[in-house]
Amino acid sequence: MPNNTAFEQSDTVMPHTPSSVTPSSAVPESVTIVEVSPRDGLQNEATLLPTETKLELIDHLVASGLRRIEATSFVHPKRVPQMADAEAVSAALPRGEVSWIGLVLNERGLDRAIAAGLDEVNIVVVASDTFSRRNQGTSTDEGVDLWNRLAKRASDAGLKTTVTIAAAFGCPFEGEVPTERVADLIRRCSDAQPDEIALADTIGVGVPAQVVALADAARREAPGIPLRWHFHNTRNTGYANALTALQLGASALDASLGGIGGCPFAPAATGNIATEDLWYLLDRSGCATGVDPAVLLSGARRLGEMLGTTVPGQLSRAGLFPPVELPPA
Incomplete structure (x- = not known):
C-alpha cells in the first residue's frame, strides 16, 4: 500500500521559500536521510x-531507523x-514502517515497480545528452518526455514520484553543465507535478557554490516542490555539499x-556519501534524523564483510565521539 505521508514535512524542517538562498549558519532541527545502498550502492x-x-x-x-529506502x-x-x-527483493520487503523506493528508467521498469507494490519511484533525467544516451539510450529531451509520461502513470497508480536530474553538477563526457541548463530541466520536469525533485552530483565534482x-x-523554477540532494564524495566535497544543502x-x-x-556508466564515479558519516555530521550539528548510530555502524561493518572489503566510510573505523562501545556486527 503506498505510503502517502512519506513527503510530509514536520514543522521543525526549514520550509522551502523563494527568499534568500544564502546558507544559514543554523541547520534545521531534523531532516530525512534517504538510504540508497541497496540500489545505488550495490549497483557499482x-x-x-x-x-x-x-x-x-x-x-x-x-x-537503524531509516524510513525511506531505495531498495532496488x-x-x-x-x-x-x-x-x-528486483522482484524477489521487493516481494520480501517488510511493509508498514518504510516507504520503499524503486528506480525506473522506462515504461517496462515502471510496469515492474507498480506490480512489485513499491511506494515510490525515482525516475532519472540526465542533464547532458552524451551521458543520457550512455545511461538510458535517450537524449535529454527524450528523457524529459519520458519522465512526463511515467510520472502521470505512477501517480495514477498511487505511487509517489521523484524526478532526479542526474549529472546536474557536471558530466564525465561533456564537462561543465551550465546552471541554466539544469534550471530549464527543473522547470520542464516540474510541469508533471513531481512530489519531489532530486539534484544529483552523479560523478562527485560539485562544490557548495554550485549547491x-x-x-x-x-x-525559482519549481517553488514549493520539496528538494532532495544526492552527493558523491569522489573529490571529498560531498559532506560540505550536504551541509550547504541542509x-x-x-x-x-x-x-x-x-x-x-557509484554509477557503472560514469568513469571514475566513486562512492556516495556514507550514511553513518552523514549521520555524525548531522547529529553533531544538532539536526535529528531518527537513526540509531550503533545499529548503523554495526550494519556498515557487516556490509564490509558481505562485500569482502573495507567500506569507504570513515565512522565505522574511527568510531563515535565521545567514544561508545558498540555491539558486534
Missing part, C-alpha cells in the same frame, strides 16, 4: 550479493546484473551505508 560493486544477503542488509537499515532498480539485468533480483546556485534555480532547507539527503556505490 563487483561482488554480486544473493537476494538473502541483500535482505539482511535491508534489515540492518530498517532496524527495475532495469535490464544484462545492463545492471546486481539488480537482476547554492542550483538551490536558487530550483526555488542549511538551504533540503527536505532530504541521499546517503549509502558504508559510502559504497
Whole structure:
C-alpha cells in the first residue's frame, strides 16, 4: 500500500521559500536521510550479493531507523546484473514502517515497480545528452518526455514520484553543465507535478557554490516542490555539499551505508556519501534524523564483510565521539 505521508514535512524542517538562498549558519532541527545502498550502492560493486544477503542488509537499515529506502532498480539485468533480483527483493520487503523506493528508467521498469507494490519511484533525467544516451539510450529531451509520461502513470497508480536530474553538477563526457541548463530541466520536469525533485552530483565534482546556485534555480523554477540532494564524495566535497544543502532547507539527503556505490556508466564515479558519516555530521550539528548510530555502524561493518572489503566510510573505523562501545556486527 503506498505510503502517502512519506513527503510530509514536520514543522521543525526549514520550509522551502523563494527568499534568500544564502546558507544559514543554523541547520534545521531534523531532516530525512534517504538510504540508497541497496540500489545505488550495490549497483557499482563487483561482488554480486544473493537476494538473502541483500535482505539482511535491508534489515540492518530498517532496524537503524531509516524510513525511506531505495531498495532496488527495475532495469535490464544484462545492463545492471546486481539488480537482476528486483522482484524477489521487493516481494520480501517488510511493509508498514518504510516507504520503499524503486528506480525506473522506462515504461517496462515502471510496469515492474507498480506490480512489485513499491511506494515510490525515482525516475532519472540526465542533464547532458552524451551521458543520457550512455545511461538510458535517450537524449535529454527524450528523457524529459519520458519522465512526463511515467510520472502521470505512477501517480495514477498511487505511487509517489521523484524526478532526479542526474549529472546536474557536471558530466564525465561533456564537462561543465551550465546552471541554466539544469534550471530549464527543473522547470520542464516540474510541469508533471513531481512530489519531489532530486539534484544529483552523479560523478562527485560539485562544490557548495554550485549547491547554492542550483538551490536558487530550483526555488525559482519549481517553488514549493520539496528538494532532495544526492552527493558523491569522489573529490571529498560531498559532506560540505550536504551541509550547504541542509542549511538551504533540503527536505532530504541521499546517503549509502558504508559510502559504497557509484554509477557503472560514469568513469571514475566513486562512492556516495556514507550514511553513518552523514549521520555524525548531522547529529553533531544538532539536526535529528531518527537513526540509531550503533545499529548503523554495526550494519556498515557487516556490509564490509558481505562485500569482502573495507567500506569507504570513515565512522565505522574511527568510531563515535565521545567514544561508545558498540555491539558486534
